[in-house]
Amino acid sequence: MQVLSPFTVFNHEQTLKFLNRNERECLHKVIDKEVYRVIRFQNELILFSIRLEGNLQISVHNIPSKQEIAEAITKYVKQWFDLDTNLEAFYQSIEADTILSKLCQKYHGLRLIGMPDLFESLIWSIIGQQINLTFAYILKERLVHNFGESVDFHGQYFYALPTPQRLAQLSIEDLRPLQFSTRKAEYIINIAKAFAEGQFSTEKLQNLSFDEIRSELIKIKGIGNWTANYSMMKSLRYYDAFPIEDVGLQNAVKNHYLLDSKPTMIQLNEMAKHWKGWKGYATFYFWHSLLE
DNA sequence: TACCAGGATGTTG
DNA sequence: CAACATCATGGT
Numbered sequence: 414m415q416v417l418s419p420f421t422v423f424n425h426e427q428t429l430k431f432l433n434r435n436e437r438e439c440l441h442k443v444i445d446k447e448v449y450r451v452i453r454f455q456n457e458l459i460l461f462s463i464r465l466e467g468n469l470q471i472s473v474h475n476i477p478s479k480q481e482i483a484e485a486i487t488k489y490v491k492q493w494f495d496l497d498t499n500l501e502a503f504y505q506s507i508e509a510d511t512i513l514s515k516l517c518q519k520y521h522g523l524r525l526i527g528m529p530d531l532f533e534s535l536i537w538s539i540i541g542q543q544i545n546l547t548f549a550y551i552l553k554e555r556l557v558h559n560f561g562e563s564v565d566f567h568g569q570y571f572y573a574l575p576t577p578q579r580l581a582q583l584s585i586e587d588l589r590p591l592q593f594s595t596r597k598a599e600y601i602i603n604i605a606k607a608f609a610e611g612q613f614s615t616e617k618l619q620n621l622s623f624d625e626i627r628s629e630l631i632k633i634k635g636i637g638n639w640t641a642n643y644s645m646m647k648s649l650r651y652y653d654a655f656p657i658e659d660v661g662l663q664n665a666v667k668n669h670y671l672l673d674s675k676p677t678m679i680q681l682n683e684m685a686k687h688w689k690g691w692k693g694y695a696t697f698y699f700w701h702s703l704l705e
Numbered sequence: 706t707a708c709c710a711g712g713a714t715g716t717t718g
Numbered sequence: 719c720a721a722c723a724t725c726a727t728g729g730t
Binding site: 539546548549596635637659661700 | 714
């Protein structure tokens with residue numbers, strides 16, 4: 414076991430609320446203020462948990478923890494929970510926007526909970542395109558339960574996302590019975606192939622600029638501006654990535670700014686000038702407000 | 706029942 | 719280049 418501490422700010426309550434946002438979430442489980450997750454490390458499935466109370470205690474459950482595993486998990490958690498960001502810089506930067514500032518006070522210490530695995534955020538965002546979130550979680554659950562591997566811990570199963578290699582083997586006909594549309598199936602299998610064959614990876618994007626990464630992502634069929642920015646903010650930690658087409662964001666903005674209809678992209682871009690450098694973080698806070 | 710969902714793509718005018 | 723149709727299905 415190890416402990417991540419001390420932090421300047423971390424909002425345990427709001428983080429738990431985020432992690433519990435959908436009962437059907439299948440890639441982590443919250444049990445008594447402790448979040449469990451399986452990651453793959455050196456082709457081995459590792460079940461670990463983080464205690465969301467006081468200091469963040471990390472435990473490894475299914476195998477004896479070695480130094481290098483502890484380091485890998487620590488790195489993962491730091492990225493997942495965005496522990497290295499200076500939140501005060503975000504809060505100060507958007508100070509001119511009194512409405513967002515109020516949200517920041519309300520959720521003070523909430524960090525942008527991400528997805529360290531780029532493949533995961535791409536698959537998840539493609540699943541979520543143009544359907545309601547409830548259905549999106551059902552589709553993800555079917556994909557994971559049908560094709561993902563799991564760790565059996567005291568009779569309870571904890572799943573990992575199927576690997577690109579596994580999904581690359583599938584055909585559209587395998588996913589149609591799970592109620593994936595032909596297009597979603599096609600996009601997912603194509604992206605899985607690109608990752609499996611090494612044509613695409615986080616490493617290959619490492620030395621590129623924001624615009625170059627965005628354009629590389631958009632070259633892939635099925636990834637548009639929304640998906641590219643979603644993944645850049647959730648996986649690649651570009652806090653200014655802005656999924657402006659997002660209906661949830663638009664609705665949250667409509668609610669908080671008391672608009673009579675959803676903002677146009679032009680309006681939203683205008684408002685987002687106050688969030689410069691932190692548009693992704695602002696988006697995350699607005700999304701979080703939808704959980705109320 | 707019609708319209709909306711954490712959009713993207715291909716076609717048409 | 720902007721407008722429109724299409725995808726597929728659950729939720730309200």
